Amino acid sequence: MPLNLWLSLVALCAMGAMSPGPSLAMVLRHTLGGGRSAGVAAGISHALGVGLYAALTAWGLGALIVHYPGMFQAIMILGAAYLAWLGVKALRAGRGGALEAQAVTTSRSMAIRDGFMVALANPKLILFFVALLSQLITPEMSEMGKWLVVVTAMGIDGAWYVLVAMALSHSRVLPWLQARAVWINRLTGIVLLALALRVVWGV
Numbered sequence: 352m353p354l355n356l357w358l359s360l361v362a363l364c365a366m367g368a369m370s371p372g373p374s375l376a377m378v379l380r381h382t383l384g385g386g387r388s389a390g391v392a393a394g395i396s397h398a399l400g401v402g403l404y405a406a407l408t409a410w411g412l413g414a415l416i417v418h419y420p421g422m423f424q425a426i427m428i429l430g431a432a433y434l435a436w437l438g439v440k441a442l443r444a445g446r447g448g449a450l451e452a453q454a455v456t457t458s459r460s461m462a463i464r465d466g467f468m469v470a471l472a473n474p475k476l477i478l479f480f481v482a483l484l485s486q487l488i489t490p491e492m493s494e495m496g497k498w499l500v501v502v503t504a505m506g507i508d509g510a511w512y513v514l515v516a517m518a519l520s521h522s523r524v525l526p527w528l529q530a531r532a533v534w535i536n537r538l539t540g541i542v543l544l545a546l547a548l549r550v551v552w553g554v
């Protein structure tokens with residue numbers, strides 16, 4: 352892969368990873384509820400999901416979806432349903448009240464599961480791969496080139512969310528955020544539900 356193509360790939364992936372959305376909300380929620388190790392675990396398992404999509408895109412998901420648009424819609428709707436469910440869960444976690452710490456506690460295994468599932472269900476990610484990343488992949492691309500796409504997308508997403516989890520779980524930041532966990536959970540719930548509605552609206 353020529354260097355300039357790879358650099359566009361890096362820029363595209365960095366923009367995708369950094370733009371706020373359900374994945375950021377998920378890493379934030381697990382950092383708040385489970386601390387640094389849960390946040391980092393969520394970031395890493397999320398990156399594995401990103402890598403899976405990148406691989407599917409590199410080896411032909413885009414072409415498949417062009418042939419079967421109904422499949423794309425079905426995936427988007429399933430993703431939206433999952434986000435809506437997470438949204439409801441976040442809203443209900445917020446109802447526990449600031450003093451009931453358990454109400455927002457999450458474990459590392461929950462973080463790993465949610466990280467992966469949110470990556471798969473996030474409509475922003477599906478669009479990113481089908482509409483944007485697929486443009487950079489040509490049929491003539493070598494196997495090495497395709498692997499490079501997968502590793503780049505996974506590495507950038509993983510590095511970004513691990514960084515986010517580390518920053519948010521800093522000993523000065525975390526207590527401040529935890530004191531506002533109820534509001535952050537409510538906001539997260541509303542954002543997830545709104546995004547799910549928008550996806551269903553647009554399909």
Ligand SMILES: NC(=[NH2+])NCCC[C@H](N)C(=O)O
Binds near residue numbers: 368371372376
């Ligand atoms: N390479 C990507 N597009 N990654 C997607 C990350 C998703 C997005 N940043 C979000 O929080 O929802």
